[in-house]
Amino acid sequence: MKLFRNMSILSLLGLIACGSSYKDLDVAEFEKNIAGGNVAVVDVRTAEEYAEGHLAGASNCDWNAADFLSRMEADYPKGTPLAVYCRTGRRSAEAADKLTAAGYSVCNLLGGYVAWAEAGKPVTTYEVETFFTDSGLPVAITLVKHGTLALSYKGQTIHVDPVGRYGKATDYAVEFPKADVILVTHEHGDHFDRDAIAALTEAGKTTLVTNARCAEMLGYGTVMANGDSGKILGDVAIDAVPAYNYTEGHTQFHPKGRDNGFVLTVDGLRIYIAGDTEDIPEMAAIRDIDVAFLPVNQPYTMTVDQCVHAAEVLSPKVLIPYHFSQTDLSSLPGRLDGIRVLLRKMN
Secondary structure, three states: OHHHHHHHHHHHHHHHHHHOOOEEEOHHHHHHHHOOOOOEEEEOOOHHHHHHOEEOOOEEOOOOOOOHHHHHHHHOOOOOOEEEEOOOOHHHHHHHHHHHHOOOOEEEEOOHHHHHHHOOOOEEOOEEEEEEOOOOOEEEEEEEEOOEEEEEEOOEEEEEOOOOOOOOOOOHHHHOOOOOEEEOOOOOOOOOOHHHHHHHOOOOOOEEEEOHHHHHHHOOOEEOOOOOEEEEOOOEEEEEEEEOOOOOOOOOOOOOOOEEEEEEEEOOEEEEEOOOOOOOHHHHHOOOOOEEEEEOOOOOOOOHHHHHHHHHHHOOOEEEEEOOOOOOOOOHHHHOOOOEEOOOOOO
């Protein structure tokens, strides 16, 4: 009996050591924990489940995948707190246990996605990719569609070229909170939408940054021209860079000097959002890019060959092609050694 009792105590201690070091949080606690923007949210369900709906700002990594832990360790710094969830909380509890043992600080959503949805909390179907600053803070980039992005950093949001009517309809009044910053590259209808800008704007909160033409059309806005630099959200550096066509017969689409691309430096993380452009020579001056968004659809932007050339010049760590309509991008990953290419639904 004494031996059995000692074995039971040892088993209990083992369970405590392995399974209780992550935190189980109910919906309200989980929501509060992720609100500040310093926690990376990870949906550990399958890609199919994730596509049907997930928490805003959540990236996806399937717990059932054989390489789950290695993928997490490759993409998520150990110093960044993680918030995980699945459908009902069972798989995410197992994932939280594994991640905690690997050195992460983790919280798990009790009841999972089902409990979150039943509580009436917001969900979305837009894909999200999460990257990390030098201090380990997450920057969650929501891939809305075509040329439209939303970046979340420290609980604040930057919208890039928000458009409601182009492609799949986006209701910004319902699907997104008010913006802290809105960036507009140029006035074409798949990048510039008065109604979307109005729906995201809150007086006294939202800053609009755009080129001279869009500011003129709207009657307001902070104007940046090619070569201008500044700060947004207090500590995010922004550089306006050229975006234009040079191919004969295409220059009328995006004339040189009118439109902007943007380079954002977020606590050391450098993100290049190219806007509508070809592989222009000015790209050679854009250095140390971590994530590059490059457009690929001629005659308006780049061919696949031009995108390959631009990526070789820029040498980003990650390339996410966007604005590609029906262009076949399947060859891109195999043509760019040393650059991680993420093909996502950005057509």
